[in-house]
Amino acid sequence: MSSESPIQAIRLRHPWRNVFAVVLIAGAALFVVDAAGRPAYDWPAVAQYVFDRRITQAAVNTLQLTVYSMIIAIVLGVILAIMRLSPNPVVKSVAWFYLWVFRGTPVYVQLVFWGLLSIIYQSIDIGIPFMEPFYSFQTNAALNTFTLAIIGLALNEAAYMAEIVRAGLLSVDRGQEEAATALGMGWFQTMRRVIVPQSMRIIIPPTGNEVISMLKTTSLVTAVPYSFDLYTRSRDISAETFNPIPMLIVASLWYLFFTSILMVGQHFLERRFARGVGDRRPDKKGSAPTGTGAVPQVTGTHPTVVAPTPTTNPPSGPGREGPG
Template identity: 75%
Template sequence: MVFAVVLVAIFVFFVIDAAFRPAFDWPSVGKYLFDRRISMAALVTIELTVFSMVIAIILGVILAVMRLSPNPVVKSVAWFYLWIFRGTPVYVQLTIWGLISLIYTSIDIGLPFMTPWLSFSTTAALNTFTLAVIGLALNEAAYMAEIVRAGLLSVDKGQEEASIALGMSWSQTMTRVILPQSMRVIIPPTGNEVISMLKTTSLVTAVPFSLELFTRSRDISAETFNPIPLLIVASIWYLFFTSILMVGQYFLEKRFSRGVGDRQANKSDAGGGAGLTGAVPIVGAGQPTVVLPPTPDKPGTGGTR
């Protein structure tokens, strides 16, 4: 209780201090919180998050299946992909994507070592928004692949064998048996990755892409020479989106964890009056003894036969 009181006192002191500290400039925070430039940048941040995560999840599932493949070539290619994209910083990867036009000046479609059928300039075909989505998605796919693989491995092998014994195809087994059971393992870390992706979008300035929330607020603060209020504005928007994602994650986890840990004792055992029924072998008797359950109108009836 003393520790709790101390924590509350520290929190109250911090709030009061922040409310009257001139550097925070709360009037400016209120002025720019719903500024059109900030709200548009927040929308762009959501677009970056959604597009990148959709691509990352699809590619992550493919990589997870490749990692579980018995083919050593397919498994090695997936492992090499994960090694590259998990072993280098995302900021470095985004910087390389921003310089992709220096590496590949054009995008050619056709047969190798022959005149291409179609050719596009890289800078014309890929704008900075597209490059930011590609960079974020390819990096995130490496982490999603391991999350999906862990979820698939969490399902007992006997489930797949039982499905095959029932005559289910591979697709039916995956969609009706394996994936529904693995989702309770996949959903929690995936929700964390979505929240992490929302904040990672602040790094796309390396592409360079400057229309997302953090970079836009930083550009405005460079005009006003007052960076702290704009940082608070960006933080409030990030917290708002993160709170929505956390609520959605909670309900998804609750939906896919139904039936886990919800076993209850048999109601007939709760009163202590009911016992074992059926055929019970007796050692040395040569034949089983049948235990009869009591009837509802005569609780005292029953016995053995």
């Protein structure tokens, strides 16, 4: 029998890492203490307006802009991604041109154009071209600034969502689709049961980032102009009080509150769609070591590493008997 000989391992020390951590904590504490006593921040005004009715209503409007715009952007992005993957060159070219235009121009410029839509098109006509329209109505009456802001944000975001969805679909191995076809699945059934569930692992993280980015991009809808979002409303209040810094802090607190909720939701969605990935999951605990590698053990006050006991398998053959 071979005796196990524990090898004592000495834990590495990182003194400079501890010093750097102490410096960071001290710097953060000094900043908080300084900000608490600095009169420019005007914390009583922050407490007064953080739950003001105008601010809370603007926060709800900002959340609505984000949700409605992202729903439209995701649906349109999926359609554009499928068009980009289409073998039809015309369909693929149309999708590429859309992405080229909306990704190549700033979103603020696009929102300004949407705000001037009633000047470019005074009326919206529905009917057969070059004939008397069936329905005709004024653009100002049909589309208010809130609707125009949603359209502008959604069309811009759809260009980015199309590339995210396309990358997710292309990440699935081609053999998965071929195997589903061999089992008799149609295209829609293959996408719903095979391709999309596997691609969601790639699509969810950047989509969550885009939702958070959309929440902050709503501060640009003043270009439409829509003036009832969170940032514009806080700016209008600061113009009345001649005290802009507290109102900026109020708007930032609401943005941080919404983004924190979105980050938590993104985390749980990533965990759900990462099931079955195994060791590639960043939050999955390592399982017990297997194989013939060294097995770490803790004995006494220091960790030790126990070398594996060599095992030899006797050759089997017709002339050798097993243990009796």
